[in-house]
Amino acid sequence: MAFDGSARSLWAWGTVDRFPDEAARRRLAGMARMLTGGAEAALLPLPRDDDARVPPARVSPPPALAALASTDPHDRALHAHGRAYPDLVRGFRGDFAAAPDLVLRPASADAVAACLDWCAGARVACVPYGGGTSVVGGVEVAADRRGDFAGVACLDLERLDGLREVDLVSLAVRAGAGTRGPALERALAEHGLTLRHYPQSFEHSTLGGWIATRAGGHFATGPTHIDDFVEAITAVTPRGVVATRRLPASGAGPAPERLWIGSEGALGVITEAWMRVQKKPRFRAAASVKFRKTLDGATAARALAQSGLRPANCRLLDPAECLLHQVALDGTAVLLVGFESVDHDQGPALARALELCRDHGGVVASGPTVSDDGDGAAALGGGAGEAATWKKAFVDAPYLQSALVSIGVMADTFETSCTWDRFETFHAAVTAAAQDALKRTVGGGLVSCRFTHVYPDGPAPYYTFIGPARVGDELAVWREVKAAVSEARHVNGGTITHHPAVGRTHRPWYDRERPALFGDVLRAAKRELDPAGVLNPGVLVD
Ligand SMILES: Cc1cc2nc3c(=O)[nH]c(=O)nc-3n(C[C@H](O)[C@H](O)[C@H](O)COP(=O)(O)OP(=O)(O)OC[C@H]3O[C@@H](n4cnc5c(N)ncnc54)[C@H](O)[C@@H]3O)c2cc1C
Structure with missing residues (x-):
């Protein structure tokens, strides 16, 4: 399948036509040299789609699902990874070993249920997929778990999209889980409304993905997390459908919708949600x-x-x-x-x-x-x-990160939150851990910090690290830096993630952060909702 200019890149952030051109990459190389203390940055040849290496599919769709299924290697490669630094590096190398065996695109909740039935019966792992912007390995079954399954199906929810109902009296709307940020905001704007939820990945991520990852929008205070906006959800699980009641608030026990907010595709497929919206601010x-x-x-x-x-x-x-x-x-x-x-x-x-x-x-x-x-x-x-100036840089940053990969520079971010009383020592320890790890692995680099959110009891610091990549060995270096900063966040009292979720990358630290008994409760919920254990294996709980 050939790309036109506006098609999604097989490996980089966003669409092909927005990838920085050669002149921009040259300018970036000059700037990167300055940022990383003079280390060389050279323009590497860009990968060609035809060079993507995709393994043969292990399973075929059953006749009943054939109309929803694609086994096209290019389509499978497009669904192989999220958009974290290691995903960009593997994609840049043409390594799509993680591609699912097939992509299923259900257009209704019933079709989702049929897909889940087949996956459970055929022991095929099923990975719900919104926009594929995960930065924590959320949409990729780990290599060492793939053998436990007859195959891996990617459940792309793009057909479950659109604004379905508008309640102007209560200021709430019902929308399909596969609706992307810009499409949702365009539809809401026709009613003078907004969800006012802007993650940096807004352009390509989806409503269902935001709910499944407990996404954080980019307002610093007040309603900004997706949690604040969810009024009710509908989720299809291998055991049946859960539809929660529309309520502005309730004291009736633990809130059922909250089990699926942050469930990362492990407990069911969110098919639609009622969301609290607002009139556009002026x-x-x-x-x-x-x-x-x-x-x-x-x-x-x-x-x-x-x-x-x-x-x-x-x-x-x-x-x-x-x-x-x-x-x-x-x-x-x-x-x-x-x-x-x-x-x-x-x-x-x-x-x-x-x-x-x-x-x-x-x-x-x-x-x-x-x-x-x-x-x-x-x-x-x-x-x-x-x-x-900052706003433009914020919107362009994901494109620049991909371009940095293409000039042999490692650039990634990590984020957290901690209480104000420990911020000063926390920040010093985390910064030192990042700088030490960069020095050990690649001779040094740049570490920066900003606050994305501030709460009365603490900030959410967001760190960027940039250093020369050891081309060919980028993933080992990245893993060492990532482990050092994750450990520093954990032992100094912060959380392993303030917004982009747990996925597979943050699992070891999440398992230590959450109370052990709560882990047992989650495992029990997983066993009850997904008895065959096929839903996104490896995220949240085993
Ligand atoms: C450049 C960049 C910037 C980012 N900025 C932010 C940010 O500002 N704030 C933030 O919170 N995150 C951010 N992220 C992370 C990511 O965009 C979010 O986690 C986002 O919510 C994922 O949405 P998605 O639709 O792309 O989901 P996907 O990446 O497709 O999936 C993410 C997880 O959710 C599950 N899932 C997806 N849809 C459903 C569904 N309908 N039902 C059940 N499970 C589902 C998947 O199985 C997977 O575990 C950023 C990522 C990138 C690459």
Whole structure:
């Protein structure tokens, strides 16, 4: 199958036409040399789709499912990996050994049930697949588990899409699980509504994927996690259908829908959901504030998080992060602050927020800008100056990561959260672990940090590390760095993941983080819902 310009790349983030061209890759190589302390970065030849190595399929679809099934090697390769750094590297090398044996595309809940029936009966592992943007090995059965099954089926939910019902009185909508971010927001915009959930992967990820991974959107406070928006879900399990009741809130025992929020395809297939939506905000106010010390910026962010002001944006960038995104080059840390509302002027809230920042040594660098019909720029950080620069960098970052792979540079991120009382020692330990691991493996590199979210009791720090890749041995290096930073997060009291889920990559640390008895409860739920153990084996529990 040939790609046209807007087709999804077989190995890189996003679509083929958005992959940086040769001139952009050359510029990036120059910048990478600067960031990694002068290490060489060379343009490697780009892979060709025809060179993708896909193993022969081990199973064929039964006649009853033939109309939903594809065994085309290119289609299977497209569904082999998520989009984490090791996925990009393997794809770049043409290594699609992890490709599923077939791709099933059910268009109804009944068809999902038929797929699950066949998988359970034929002992075929079944991996629910939304947009395939997992960064934790969530859509790939591990090589050492594949032999336990007659085959692996990818259950691509793209046909379960679209806005199905709008309740303008309660401000809630019913939508198919396979609906991607842009399609959902376009459909909601026709009613003047928004879900207001923007993960960085928004362009290609799906509603069902967000729910299954407990995704985090990019507003710093207030409703931003997908958990906040789910009103009710419908999930098809090998034991039958679960449809929870639409309620604004309930005290009736543990909430049933919560079992599937974060279930990562291990407990059933989410086919649709009722989601709480909002009218589109129109009042906005934003500014950026510089701090000479990152820790002063952190104290200001804490003051904002505990003030009751609830800024939509409260994103602290440390000096390395500012350099990386060209937001500030003078060695300062920058706090991007933004507010928005559907109902009232945000100027007074911003004014009070800036007072708090000044109390902690902040100097306003740009803004305040206040508007009552903004174009959405404040959603991710305001419409001008540092905030606008940062927003563009944020949207382009996934494309740049793929381009870095193509010039022999390792670039990846990890994120977490911890309580404010331990932040200073936590941050120092995690940063040191990342820097030590880079030094040990590739001679050094850059480690940066920003806050993606701030809560009254703690921040969600998000780290980026960049270093020269040892071409041919990239995966071993990455595994060593990843293990070091995961261990540091765990032993210093943080979580192994604040938003992109557990998957297979984070399992060893998740197993240690969750209470043992809770692990037993999850295993019991898995046994009850998926007695044949075919649903996404290896994620969450065994
Ligand atoms: C560049 C980049 C940026 C990212 N930024 C963010 C971010 O800001 N916030 C964030 O939270 N995450 C982020 N992620 C991670 C990822 O995008 C999220 O985990 C996202 O929610 C996955 O959605 P998806 O539709 O792509 O799901 P997939 O990747 O297809 O699947 C993810 C997991 O969910 C399961 N699953 C998918 N759909 C269903 C369903 N309908 N029913 C049951 N199980 C299902 C899969 O089996 C798998 O375990 C990012 C990833 C990338 C590559």
